[in-house]
Amino acid sequence: xxxxxxxxxxxxxxxxxxxxxxxxxxxxxxxxxxxxxxxxxxxxxxxxxxxxxxxxxxxxxxxxxxxxxxxxxxxxxxxxxxxxxxxxxxxxxx
Numbered sequence: 654x655x656x657x658x659x660x661x662x663x664x665x666x667x668x669x670x671x672x673x674x675x676x677x678x679x680x681x682x683x684x685x686x687x688x689x690x691x692x693x694x695x696x697x698x699x700x701x702x703x704x705x706x707x708x709x710x711x712x713x714x715x716x717x718x719x720x721x722x723x724x725x726x727x728x729x730x731x732x733x734x735x736x737x738x739x740x741x742x743x744x745x746x747x
Contacts, residue, residue: 655684656682656683656684656694657726657728659726660682660694660723660726660728661680661682663719663722663723663726664680664682664694664696664719664723664732665677665680665682666722667715667718667719667722668680668696668698668715670718671711671714671715671718672698672700672707672708672711672712672715674702675700675701675702675707675708676700676701676702677698677699677700678699678700678701678739678742679698679699679742680696680697680698680699681695681696681697681699682694682695682696682697683695683697684730685733687733691731692729692730693730693731693732693733694728694730694731694732694733695733695735696732696733696734696735697734697735697736697737698734698735698736698737699737699738699739699742700736700737700738701738701739705738707736712734712736715732715734716731716732716734719732
Protein backbone atom coordinates (compact mmCIF):
# COMPACT_ATOMS: atom_id res chain seq x y z
CA UNK A 654 0.00 0.00 0.00
CA UNK A 655 1.41 3.35 -1.02
CA UNK A 656 1.29 6.35 1.28
CA UNK A 657 -1.35 8.86 0.25
CA UNK A 658 -0.24 12.42 -0.49
CA UNK A 659 -2.72 13.63 2.16
CA UNK A 660 -0.92 11.55 4.81
CA UNK A 661 2.46 13.00 3.85
CA UNK A 662 1.01 16.53 3.92
CA UNK A 663 -0.63 15.95 7.31
CA UNK A 664 2.62 14.62 8.80
CA UNK A 665 4.64 17.55 7.41
CA UNK A 666 2.11 20.10 8.69
CA UNK A 667 2.03 18.66 12.21
CA UNK A 668 5.83 18.34 12.39
CA UNK A 669 6.32 21.93 11.21
CA UNK A 670 3.78 23.32 13.68
CA UNK A 671 4.77 21.25 16.70
CA UNK A 672 8.53 21.67 16.43
CA UNK A 673 8.51 25.47 16.06
CA UNK A 674 10.71 27.49 16.33
CA UNK A 675 12.97 24.84 14.75
CA UNK A 676 13.41 25.21 11.00
CA UNK A 677 12.22 21.99 9.35
CA UNK A 678 14.39 21.51 6.27
CA UNK A 679 12.57 18.40 5.05
CA UNK A 680 10.33 15.55 6.14
CA UNK A 681 10.48 12.12 4.51
CA UNK A 682 7.61 9.67 5.08
CA UNK A 683 7.84 6.08 3.95
CA UNK A 684 6.11 2.81 4.65
CA UNK A 685 8.15 0.29 6.59
CA UNK A 686 7.91 -2.63 9.03
CA UNK A 687 8.98 -2.50 12.66
CA UNK A 688 11.03 -5.27 14.31
CA UNK A 689 7.80 -7.23 14.99
CA UNK A 690 6.71 -7.05 11.35
CA UNK A 691 4.01 -4.44 12.02
CA UNK A 692 3.41 -1.84 9.33
CA UNK A 693 4.61 1.65 10.38
CA UNK A 694 5.23 5.08 8.92
CA UNK A 695 8.93 5.87 9.08
CA UNK A 696 9.20 9.66 9.45
CA UNK A 697 12.65 11.19 8.97
CA UNK A 698 12.85 14.84 10.00
CA UNK A 699 15.71 17.07 8.88
CA UNK A 700 15.92 20.17 11.09
CA UNK A 701 18.01 23.20 11.98
CA UNK A 702 18.01 25.09 15.27
CA UNK A 703 20.24 27.73 16.79
CA UNK A 704 21.16 25.35 19.62
CA UNK A 705 21.44 22.28 17.38
CA UNK A 706 18.80 20.51 19.50
CA UNK A 707 15.05 20.05 19.45
CA UNK A 708 12.82 20.58 22.47
CA UNK A 709 12.42 17.04 23.93
CA UNK A 710 8.86 17.72 25.10
CA UNK A 711 7.82 18.76 21.60
CA UNK A 712 9.47 15.67 20.13
CA UNK A 713 7.68 13.41 22.63
CA UNK A 714 4.31 14.92 21.68
CA UNK A 715 4.57 14.38 17.92
CA UNK A 716 2.81 11.00 17.81
CA UNK A 717 0.01 12.31 20.03
CA UNK A 718 -0.52 15.35 17.80
CA UNK A 719 -0.58 13.14 14.70
CA UNK A 720 -3.16 10.71 16.06
CA UNK A 721 -6.28 12.66 15.04
CA UNK A 722 -5.09 13.88 11.60
CA UNK A 723 -4.02 10.34 10.67
CA UNK A 724 -7.29 8.81 11.93
CA UNK A 725 -9.27 11.26 9.78
CA UNK A 726 -7.34 9.95 6.76
CA UNK A 727 -7.96 6.31 7.79
CA UNK A 728 -4.22 5.84 8.29
CA UNK A 729 -3.61 3.07 10.83
CA UNK A 730 0.18 2.81 10.66
CA UNK A 731 1.99 4.22 13.68
CA UNK A 732 4.59 6.94 13.01
CA UNK A 733 8.16 6.21 14.09
CA UNK A 734 10.44 9.26 14.04
CA UNK A 735 14.11 9.88 13.43
CA UNK A 736 15.81 13.26 13.45
CA UNK A 737 18.90 14.58 11.74
CA UNK A 738 20.62 17.80 10.83
CA UNK A 739 21.25 18.68 7.16
CA UNK A 740 24.94 17.73 7.38
CA UNK A 741 23.91 14.26 8.64
CA UNK A 742 21.55 13.77 5.70
CA UNK A 743 24.44 13.43 3.26
CA UNK A 744 25.90 10.57 5.28
CA UNK A 745 22.52 8.86 5.68
CA UNK A 746 22.31 8.24 1.95
CA UNK A 747 25.61 6.33 1.94
